[in-house]
Amino acid sequence: MATSIEKTGVVKSTNDFGFKFEGSDDYYDYSKQSEVERATKGGTVRVKCSPKADGKWWVNSLEHVVGTNGSASAPANGHTVSNGGDDRQQSIVRQSSLKAAIEFYGMVVHEAEACGKGSDHVLQLAEKFEAWCNRED
Numbered sequence: 001m002a003t004s005i006e007k008t009g010v011v012k013s014t015n016d017f018g019f020k021f022e023g024s025d026d027y028y029d030y031s032k033q034s035e036v037e038r039a040t041k042g043g044t045v046r047v048k049c050s051p052k053a054d055g056k057w058w059v060n061s062l063e064h065v066v067g068t069n070g071s072a073s074a075p076a077n078g079h080t081v082s083n084g085g086d087d088r089q090q091s092i093v094r095q096s097s098l099k100a101a102i103e104f105y106g107m108v109v110h111e112a113e114a115c116g117k118g119s120d121h122v123l124q125l126a127e128k129f130e131a132w133c134n135r136e137d
Contacts, residue, residue, distance in 0.1 A: 005057070008046040008065060011039045018059065031058040038062075093133045094126070101125035 009021040018029040019039040028049060030036055036059055039045050044065045049057035101122050 004048060004050045004060070006046065006048050009044065011041055011043050011045060014039055014041050018056075027056045028059050029056050031060055033058075036060070036062045037064065040064075090134075094130055097129035097133060098122075098126040100129050 007021070009023070012020045012022040012024075018027055019041075020027055028039075028047060029052065030038070039047075039062060046063045046065050047059050048061045049059055052058055104125060
């Protein structure tokens with residue numbers, strides 16, 4: 001039986017217990033002995049795994065892989081992968097900024113209504129959150 005392996009690729013499917021990579025039917029289970037990040041469908045991840053007796057793999061560590069331009073970087077096995085590039089990344093940032101602004105607005109809705117602010121205020125907050133996410137360090 002193989003020893004530990006490291007693999008990088010695009011996640012094909014996930015559930016509460018593990019995931020599969022695109023182009024493979026191998027199943028990668030989250031180890032109960034170590035808390036690891038969860039893979040997201042369509043995301044590119046790098047994992048370190050150890051074999052299970054049933055032929056599946058225990059995920060000992062998981063890292064989300066992103067290149068310098070926001071797109072997925074090439075995996076160690078030489079295959080090129082992509083998460084959709086800059087447009088998809090920007091869309092994710094905008095959506096999460098809008099979600100954060102709505103949640104924040106929900107916490108202070110009474111104060112905002114008292115000031116006469118509504119959905120325009122949420123969009124202004126989302127723009128500020130997005131700008132903060134995309135700032136140059």
